[in-house]
Amino acid sequence: MVSVLTYGRCGIGSYGAGALVLYGRAGEQTAIRDLVDAARAGRSGGLVLRGEPGIGKSALLAWAAGHAQDAGLRTLRVTGIEAEADLAFGGLVQLIWPVQERLDALPGPQADTLRAVLGSGERAGRDRFLSGLAVLTLLAEVADDGPLLCLVDDAQWLDQASADALLFAARRLTAEGVAMLFATREEGFAAAGLPELRPSRLSPEDAALLLEQRGLAPASPEQVIERSAGNPLALIEFAAAQRRYHSTAGPMPVPDQVLASFRTRIGQLPERTRLMMVTVAAEGRGHLTTLLGAATALGVGLDDLEEAEKAGLVEVGGNVVAFRHPLVGTAAYQAAPLARRVAVHQALADAATDDTCRARHLAAATTSVDEGIAAEIVRAAERDRARAAYAAAAGLYEQAANVTPDVRVRAYRLGEAASLALSAGLAAQAAELAGRAEQLVDDPESAARLAPVRAAVEFELGERRVAARLLVDRSADAEPDAAAAMLRTSAGYAWFSGDREAIRDAAERLRALGRPDPMVLGMAYLVAEDYARGLPLLAEFVAGARRAAPDLLTGSTEHDEDAALAWGAYCAMILGADADAAELAEAQVAHGRRHGLVGALPQALQDLAGVQVQAGLHRDAEASVAEALRIIRDTGLDQRMARLNSVLARVAAIEGDEERCARLAADEPDTSGMAGLAALSLLDLGLGRYEPALERLEAAGRGPVRYATGLLAAAADQVEAAVRLGRPDRAEEPLRRLEAWVRAGGQPWARALAARGRALLTDDEDDYLRALRAHEDAGRPFERARTELLYGEWLRRARRRSDARVPLRSALKTFDRLRAAPWLDRARTELKATGESLVPAEPTAANPLDRLTSQELQVVRLAAGGDTSREIAAQLFLSPRTVEHHLYRAFRKLGIRSRRDLPRLDLDLA
Numbered sequence: 001m002v003s004v005l006t007y008g009r010c011g012i013g014s015y016g017a018g019a020l021v022l023y024g025r026a027g028e029q030t031a032i033r034d035l036v037d038a039a040r041a042g043r044s045g046g047l048v049l050r051g052e053p054g055i056g057k058s059a060l061l062a063w064a065a066g067h068a069q070d071a072g073l074r075t076l077r078v079t080g081i082e083a084e085a086d087l088a089f090g091g092l093v094q095l096i097w098p099v100q101e102r103l104d105a106l107p108g109p110q111a112d113t114l115r116a117v118l119g120s121g122e123r124a125g126r127d128r129f130l131s132g133l134a135v136l137t138l139l140a141e142v143a144d145d146g147p148l149l150c151l152v153d154d155a156q157w158l159d160q161a162s163a164d165a166l167l168f169a170a171r172r173l174t175a176e177g178v179a180m181l182f183a184t185r186e187e188g189f190a191a192a193g194l195p196e197l198r199p200s201r202l203s204p205e206d207a208a209l210l211l212e213q214r215g216l217a218p219a220s221p222e223q224v225i226e227r228s229a230g231n232p233l234a235l236i237e238f239a240a241a242q243r244r245y246h247s248t249a250g251p252m253p254v255p256d257q258v259l260a261s262f263r264t265r266i267g268q269l270p271e272r273t274r275l276m277m278v279t280v281a282a283e284g285r286g287h288l289t290t291l292l293g294a295a296t297a298l299g300v301g302l303d304d305l306e307e308a309e310k311a312g313l314v315e316v317g318g319n320v321v322a323f324r325h326p327l328v329g330t331a332a333y334q335a336a337p338l339a340r341r342v343a344v345h346q347a348l349a350d351a352a353t354d355d356t357c358r359a360r361h362l363a364a365a366t367t368s369v370d371e372g373i374a375a376e377i378v379r380a381a382e383r384d385r386a387r388a389a390y391a392a393a394a395g396l397y398e399q400a401a402n403v404t405p406d407v408r409v410r411a412y413r414l415g416e417a418a419s420l421a422l423s424a425g426l427a428a429q430a431a432e433l434a435g436r437a438e439q440l441v442d443d444p445e446s447a448a449r450l451a452p453v454r455a456a457v458e459f460e461l462g463e464r465r466v467a468a469r470l471l472v473d474r475s476a477d478a479e480p481d482a483a484a485a486m487l488r489t490s491a492g493y494a495w496f497s498g499d500r501e502a503i504r505d506a507a508e509r510l511r512a513l514g515r516p517d518p519m520v521l522g523m524a525y526l527v528a529e530d531y532a533r534g535l536p537l538l539a540e541f542v543a544g545a546r547r548a549a550p551d552l553l554t555g556s557t558e559h560d561e562d563a564a565l566a567w568g569a570y571c572a573m574i575l576g577a578d579a580d581a582a583e584l585a586e587a588q589v590a591h592g593r594r595h596g597l598v599g600a601l602p603q604a605l606q607d608l609a610g611v612q613v614q615a616g617l618h619r620d621a622e623a624s625v626a627e628a629l630r631i632i633r634d635t636g637l638d639q640r641m642a643r644l645n646s647v648l649a650r651v652a653a654i655e656g657d658e659e660r661c662a663r664l665a666a667d668e669p670d671t672s673g674m675a676g677l678a679a680l681s682l683l684d685l686g687l688g689r690y691e692p693a694l695e696r697l698e699a700a701g702r703g704p705v706r707y708a709t710g711l712l713a714a715a716a717d718q719v720e721a722a723v724r725l726g727r728p729d730r731a732e733e734p735l736r737r738l739e740a741w742v743r744a745g746g747q748p749w750a751r752a753l754a755a756r757g758r759a760l761l762t763d764d765e766d767d768y769l770r771a772l773r774a775h776e777d778a779g780r781p782f783e784r785a786r787t788e789l790l791y792g793e794w795l796r797r798a799r800r801r802s803d804a805r806v807p808l809r810s811a812l813k814t815f816d817r818l819r820a821a822p823w824l825d826r827a828r829t830e831l832k833a834t835g836e837s838l839v840p841a842e843p844t845a846a847n848p849l850d851r852l853t854s855q856e857l858q859v860v861r862l863a864a865g866g867d868t869s870r871e872i873a874a875q876l877f878l879s880p881r882t883v884e885h886h887l888y889r890a891f892r893k894l895g896i897r898s899r900r901d902l903p904r905l906d907l908d909l910a
Helices: 026-040 057-070 091-106 107-117 130-143 160-172 205-212 220-228 234-239 256-267 273-285 288-298 301-309 326-335 338-351 355-365 370-385 388-402 405-422 428-440 444-460 465-476 479-499 500-512 518-527 529-553 560-576 579-595 601-614 618-635 639-654 657-667 675-686 688-703 709-713 715-724 732-745 746-762 763-774 781-797 800-819 821-833 853-863 869-876 880-894 899-904
Strands: 046-050 075-077 146-151 178-184 316-317 320-323
Touching: 026 046, 026 057, 026 146, 026 178, 046 160, 046 205, 046 320, 057 075, 057 146, 057 178, 075 091, 091 107, 091 130, 091 160, 091 234, 107 618, 130 146, 130 160, 130 178, 130 444, 146 355, 146 899, 160 178, 160 618, 178 715, 205 220, 205 869, 220 234, 220 256, 220 560, 220 618, 256 273, 256 639, 256 657, 273 301, 273 320, 273 601, 273 746, 273 781, 288 338, 316 601, 320 326, 326 601, 355 370, 355 444, 370 388, 370 405, 370 781, 388 428, 388 675, 388 853, 405 428, 405 444, 428 444, 444 465, 444 479, 444 763, 465 579, 479 500, 479 518, 500 518, 500 560, 500 618, 518 618, 518 821, 529 579, 529 732, 560 601, 560 709, 560 800, 579 869, 601 639, 639 657, 639 880, 657 675, 657 899, 675 709, 675 715, 688 709, 688 732, 709 715, 709 732, 715 732, 746 763, 763 781, 781 800, 781 821, 800 821, 800 853, 853 869, 853 899, 869 880, 880 899
Parallel strands: 046 178, 075 146, 146 178
Antiparallel strands: 316 320
């Protein structure tokens, strides 16, 4: 592949085979040297150089390449090109092309994804982040031969798919010996999570040295230095121009002055030279076959660039056409009249050997509607969709819509563009596209076809009630299959938003369609507090999901099947069927790992963590949430962070960590689970603050999501708080609802909580004993320990101190294991009141696994199960080298030497 190179950039004092000399860049060079040296030592890292055009970013990358070569690093390069910013994987191809022979070493789904990027495979995975995982593994594979430096210039012009992949890899690099250095302008290329360095402006002294070294002697050097404002490119350009710049509208930014200078110089060139420069700029990639084919059709050729070469604007050598700086190409293209640009793009489309490039140039060349061209652009969009390049596909669908003559078809294509933009994580763009599509339709059927896209956008933007109601309303005008799908989705949206009316309407309309859905109908009964009919229907849905799970794990990754598994796990949690919920959540996670569904995994891990918390597996839950948070950080899906934090808020509440609980519970976006509210109430209860705990739960019980399982389970907390306050009258209603739910669902843990609540009201020992018997099969150790504590307190008050010690000791042991400090203190106090002299007799022995980080614990457990480092890496979306790094650190902390020692460890620590 031939690339348009942009070299000979500013800030370089000397060219040639020797080392580059830079002026005023000591701090930047030190940072880059540290990055390279870390890679030589086996540590990975990334750095972003951010600054205005001409400030010297490319010069620093060139210096980094020379320093890396001297240090023995291999270098891979990527250059973002403005003309192909919407060309899917254009940047990634540059990175992969020189090392494509290493793809066979990657796990199957990752290798398939990168082959699809290169055009040698049929289809990539559905997840847009799988390419980033594949890049991470590929870089680690290449670095096995020695440290590696990846240089990415003009990152602001990378296509979305390439930028996502490179950033995902950069954020996940740990111990591979890979350094990634990005150069980008101020705008674009958001690289949260990576350190940034802004190259400084040249001092007057360094500017004078650069002018002297370049042999530039302007008539007024002080004026040139002042006007350039420390920008090296401006300094060189202004000095070479030998003139002063004025602006009648006030001072222009330095880059704009440079651009104006280039336009002026280009305007002085012969017309054929200007036409050839526009062709090079419009083609962008430097694909010589296409470039020369278009040039011939336009009546020009490479020889016509001679005057531009003499002017120092371009260089032509071998199979390379190089602008001195990207601003030269920008100036050449912008200076050309529209008619000339259209003619150039048409010639490039006719000469293109790649269908996607042809479609891109056709779109730029078309000034009127044309269904033939629109259809060709759509075909290119579908190819990008198949490669999970959703942002590029969205752009192509929008371009196709712009030249589509039929209004309804145009609206449909804008709707597809909106859907693809949403899949790419571009919610604001999706909203704008959906809005444009809606303005074009005036018939109910077309509006119904657009409704799922608009609703998905609204849901993603936080307008969950709007999304639910839109789907319910529009379903009446949709085809039966589409209507049923819309209504199922609307019920899910409504459940999360607390719109009980929308859930009921969705259930009624599904029944009217002759397609009753057990999940939706079950939800409708639950919001009406008809537990006897609602819970069995959800149990039916969960049973179906459990039957389908084994086939899904070994089969395809179709969206409907994925959604059924996810909803099955969620419905199991609504039921409080802990064993089913754990099975389905684990299946979700395994499915996501197997198929590389990076973007879907945080939700699956959240479901799993919720089950683990209930089971008292707090370390496991923390590991699941930590993994999900790492994925969120590395993919930019930050809107999901609060949902994950709310899961751990309950752990903080149990531990009595007030500050952490409040922080984790804040800004919980999903009202249905009410996890944050329930956690804060539990914290208050543990700390003896009964009035705020009761008031918070009573307010939630009057709210729109009183049907949520989290609130029903918290009814036991509400009862306890009311009794502690001496207000048993405030306990009757929540206990009634809990007991009704128990009669319909019959989960052992729920029966235990209802019996405990009744015991607090009746002061009857038989109720305590019924609660303890139910706990035997319940699997929620924290709740069992609370019942044991309350029963022990009752026994002590009944002056049966010897009997009280048995449940209190059991509660103490559980609270100690769970680090439940407030509850542990209460159990100790009660035991002391029974005459227990030593509580406990000896401190609990520290488990060596406590020394491990959550990720180290995950890696160690998988290694103990016999998985190789490559298999672990594929499951945890890491590189094999990072896995080995975690194992090395874990072995040292555990006092063992190898995997052979793992079986003797207890790896089931909660």
